[in-house]
Amino acid sequence: MKAIAALLSLLAIEVACSFPARSAEYPIAPIKLLVPFPAGGLVDSVVRIVAARLGDELRQPLVIENKGGASGSIATAVAARSAADGYTIVAVTDSRATNPLAIKNLPYDSISDFSPIALVGSTPLILTVGKEVPVNTPPNLSRSQGVEEAVLFPAVPSVRAVPHILPVSYSSQ
Known part of the structure; x- marks a missing residue:
């Protein structure tokens, strides 16, 4: 039961990315937003709504790139390998918490390689x-x-x- 409680506590983080200290000029270029599931699904639909509003707020477009597969670990691995400059963001789901338990040798650390930005939604x-x-x-x-x-x-x-x-x-x- 403690394991389930710990797992559920990790679910509060829905969108993550790596950022260094940001300058006042950020962003000066479009931001890539990785979606770890195919286009047309629930996560993709929510991300597109959020991306449109966030792009307006930041005055830069968010370019959505769907990279489905392996319960989200493919897109998450791409984000982990990206420069820590804030120009690659990944939308994550509960698989961020479950993949380390189920997939051996993930090419990233679900906790230390990412910084949370916002809770976008819950189901x-x-x-x-x-x-x-x-x-x-x-x-x-x-x-x-x-x-x-x-x-x-x-x-x-x-x-x-x-x-x-x-x-x-x-x-x-």
Whole structure:
């Protein structure tokens, strides 16, 4: 349970980048914003809305580059290898916290290689069962007789993300 609490505490950081001390002239060029998922999904859609407003505020365009794959670690690795000048930003999700636990030899350190900028959004985790399943609380689900274990398998957009890990961890207890 302590591991889950620690994991959830890391989820507050949604956008990260590396910055040196910034000058008063920043930014003087467009900013690359890496999205670790394919275009058209929820993260991409939210990032595009934020990027448009942030670009207006900074008076510089934010150029969105989608680099999906490996639960976000491909785009995050590109950001980690980029110059620490504030001109490459990466939108991260809960995979920032889960990838180090699930992927050996990540080419970056999820904590020390990045600096948080802002929490852009959050999503709820909702546990549901079909109407025919005779339970209405998680403890009842665990104790229910005749409920197929498949009921506990999550329907999620990505493996190794919190919506995938929490139900799997719960069902193994």
